[in-house]
Amino acid sequence: MTVRWGIVSAGKICSDFVNAVNSYPGKGDQVIAAVAARDRSRAEEFAKLHNIATVFDSYQAMADSSGVVDVVYIGALNPDHFALTKLFLKKGKHVLCEKPMCLNLKQTQALVNIARQKKLFLMEAVWSRFAPVYLALEKDIDSGKLGDVKLVEVNFGVPLISVDRLTKKDLGGSALLDIGVYTLQFAQFIFKDEPTKVTAVGTVNEEGGGPLPFP
Template identity: 70%
Template sequence: MAIRWGIVSAGKISHDFVNSVNSYPDKGDQVIAAVAARDRQRAAEFAKLHNIPKVFDDYRALAESKDIDVAYVGVLNPDHYDVTKLFLENGKHVLCEKPLCLNFKQAQSLLNLAKENKLFLMEAVWSRFAPVYLALEEEIKAGKLGEIRHVEVNFGVPIEKVDRVNKKDFGGSAVLDIGIYVLQFAQFVYKTEPVKVTAVGNLNENGVDIVDTIVMEYEGNGRAVLNVDARLKLWNKATVVGTKGRITIEDPFHFPDKLIHVDGTEEKFPLHTSSIPYNFQNSAGLVYQTLEVARCIREGLLESPHIPHSESLTLAKLEDTIRKQVGVHYDVDNQVFP
């Protein structure tokens, strides 16, 4: 049975997502069946570039279509809740770009809806499916690091002028845009909620955080020190330190192609190539999450063990906590969701 994808929006990340799938030689019987964008001309150009047979200029029409099984939601952050809800209500599985929602209440509402309708829903934390991450997890499980005591992650890119980052109406926030990568890495390593979170940040004129420093403390004396910066290019690597040694994930840690093991040896994990350029670094790796989605749907799973619903709720809770501490408030924070 083919897994038929519908692409919701024709933006840069949707381009990279589709390109990663179409160019991957071992994608199996996954197909990109349709695309929808509010601008039909843009959707038509997107479909032509990626050889997509069906074009819609209305998200509801795509949601109601019999041509797709699962939707990839690549719209702006403030639209994640309503658009994902639309597709779930129309019986479609969903892979929604991160962050899943603007806050915990919205995320909980969507996850409840997916469960009630017996549909698969996953937050697109693509890092979790990187071969490097899977290799790192094996080393941690094998005890090569001993007891984990310290995690340090930096993620900085000069994107403070980009609307999706600097405007509150667009769901702007450094911690929601790139900060989720550092948060998910700490959670990937420790696999438990921190007992204490301390965050400081700088806000722009729109009341949006553009710089954040976060310290998360865990039971057993574990600590994560995380830096997020939308102004500067940082050395975007991650380090995990245990009682027996350390492992380094080199830049770009959020989807790396090499790992420096505890013994200092370097292992490379090359990505597949494409004739069409990508917008973002190592976007070829986006395909690995689609393989997981297809696997879960075929096996009747409603969530992935690599980024389960409980993990998305933890990330949403952390994002809310950090926003509150640095002083970023959205109108939806005052609303109630079913």
């Protein structure tokens, strides 16, 4: 059975996702079937670039559609993740949502409850969990090759000061919700268990988000 993907938004991350799917030799009968964006012209440009057959005028139109898409990939800005994921789940579509799935625990729990109630697939798109190096590392830990792991230190940094989605509070601005997700999930990937204590230190910028520029 062909698995038909709908792409929600037409930005760079969505383009990266489509390229990854189309270039993966083991994708089987999966196909990128449709795209929707707030601006139809952007969706049409995206569809032309990636040879996508169907363009929707709106996210609502894709959600309301029947027989076009089975699962959607949501690559919109962080503050839109909750509403869009809820929309598509309510309409019976499976969802792969870009990280972070939501801006807080309450929103995420609400989506998980809907997915369970409707028996739909719902997943946060943390791509690195499927990288060959992760799988090899997990195998070495499980086999005892690395001994009993007691400490994990993770560092990940890139220039972010000029990125609005990180610096502006109304866009969900947070280094933690962007690349910080990779450091948190890596620790959980190694230890498997939930943390018993979380300690955080940070400073917000003048717009209520983060990060701050280096002195």
